[in-house]
Amino acid sequence: MKTIFHVDMDAFFVSVEELYNPDLKGKPVVVGGQPDQRGVVSAASYAARKFGVHSAMPLRTAYKLCPQAIFVEGHPKRYKECSQQVFDVLHSFTPQVEMASIDEAYLDLTGAERLHGPPMLAAHKLHERIREKTRLNCSIGVATSRLVAKICSDQAKPNGVLWILPGAEARFLAPLEVRKIPGVGKVTEKSLHAYGIRRIGHLAALDRKFLESKFGKWGLALAGKAQGLDAGGWFAGEIGEGPEAKSISHEHTFNEDTADAQVIDATLAKLSEMVASRLREHGFHARTVQLKLRYSDFSTFTRAHSLDHATQLDIDLVEHSRRLFHNNWTGKPVRLLGVHASNLQVEEGQLNLLEGEKQDRWKKALTAVDRIRDKFGTDSVSLGSAMKGGFRERVHETPADLPGKHPPKQER
DNA sequence: TCTGGGGTCCTAGGACCC
DNA sequence: TCTGGGGTCCTAGGACCC
Numbered sequence: 001m002k003t004i005f006h007v008d009m010d011a012f013f014v015s016v017e018e019l020y021n022p023d024l025k026g027k028p029v030v031v032g033g034q035p036d037q038r039g040v041v042s043a044a045s046y047a048a049r050k051f052g053v054h055s056a057m058p059l060r061t062a063y064k065l066c067p068q069a070i071f072v073e074g075h076p077k078r079y080k081e082c083s084q085q086v087f088d089v090l091h092s093f094t095p096q097v098e099m100a101s102i103d104e105a106y107l108d109l110t111g112a113e114r115l116h117g118p119p120m121l122a123a124h125k126l127h128e129r130i131r132e133k134t135r136l137n138c139s140i141g142v143a144t145s146r147l148v149a150k151i152c153s154d155q156a157k158p159n160g161v162l163w164i165l166p167g168a169e170a171r172f173l174a175p176l177e178v179r180k181i182p183g184v185g186k187v188t189e190k191s192l193h194a195y196g197i198r199r200i201g202h203l204a205a206l207d208r209k210f211l212e213s214k215f216g217k218w219g220l221a222l223a224g225k226a227q228g229l230d231a232g233g234w235f236a237g238e239i240g241e242g243p244e245a246k247s248i249s250h251e252h253t254f255n256e257d258t259a260d261a262q263v264i265d266a267t268l269a270k271l272s273e274m275v276a277s278r279l280r281e282h283g284f285h286a287r288t289v290q291l292k293l294r295y296s297d298f299s300t301f302t303r304a305h306s307l308d309h310a311t312q313l314d315i316d317l318v319e320h321s322r323r324l325f326h327n328n329w330t331g332k333p334v335r336l337l338g339v340h341a342s343n344l345q346v347e348e349g350q351l352n353l354l355e356g357e358k359q360d361r362w363k364k365a366l367t368a369v370d371r372i373r374d375k376f377g378t379d380s381v382s383l384g385s386a387m388k389g390g391f392r393e394r395v396h397e398t399p400a401d402l403p404g405k406h407p408p409k410q411e412r
Numbered sequence: 413t414c415t416g417g418g419g420t421c422c423t424a425g426g427a428c429c430c
Numbered sequence: 431t432c433t434g435g436g437g438t439c440c441t442a443g444g445a446c447c448c
Contacts, residue, residue, distance in 0.1 A: 038414090056448095059416095184446090185446050245419085248418090252417090301443090303441085303442085336416090
């Protein structure tokens, strides 16, 4: 029998903003940008939520619902720092910890009673320690599986601790909406509703065969989840070292759609540089380059190309993302561009002599570039190809309309 | 309501190989 | 000339998460 904790920070981005600006406390606050910008809400304070504002909602809609709200830009660096602080506290509690995202973590406290006391006492101790060291609130769910612990921390919000006794899982889950199950989103919820299944209890009572026939492999996992089991995929894994990254990507939505090939080429160069820089930072080489393209009507396409050797060089990503773009572009205005690197390898693949020398030379130069960017900002050094595309001019014209200025988002 | 950005996992068809 | 079956890789798209 396991003892799993799920720690979930309360309104994380908003709370971090409040640390830097205590005037925000208690007020309706929306993190994500200004209401006249293209974008969505990353996080809303509890005061703003009372007006119906929630994450993933367009900023314009949030403004209509709550015009008096304070709209703030996100500060990804601050969130990462705070997240690291949280991790440090958790890690001091037990080495069996795994961050599941920037603001939540799983801890395995199986057999830790001698050290930390019974689960409820341990959870309160941890809750207090996090509060003390980071000045941030969180909620903690305690249960025998990751799944129940996660649902549990959600029920404990805000700033609460909830423990589901071993054996009480089914009783706890039964009255909850199926949507509470991680992995059940809008679409799955709708199809479950179509069968008259609204609560987890309904789901748990169904024949596995029925779910399998309707939802395939996912249906079987669903049957397990309804019982509170960590069925299938990542949830089934041990808590410890987080899994290796599978892909690295950057994308950018223009403030105004553009059909200007120079702007597009410059943006692809910029995005490629950002991706390549992070590949080098993590010591990865990517074999597959993927372009993402979204038009004004929101129709979205991806086009991928696999290289014969893995790379971490800007020029390779720039070349291939541009080729993928120009081979597929209809000429209509573009809303979004993205560059995605996958098929990651830790060691560079087998290279012929020429390719090896090329990679070596570039690697040396680019590592220097990365250091300068680290010190003076991403825009301080750019490849010749980015400038040739008219990027430099754009930088001074519309500094707000560049990739890399937007915060990551959270909390659905 | 006029819809971000960074990820993961799954499905499905076609190419290619044995 | 009609025509297998399994495995693996590649590509495209979509659901979902924070």
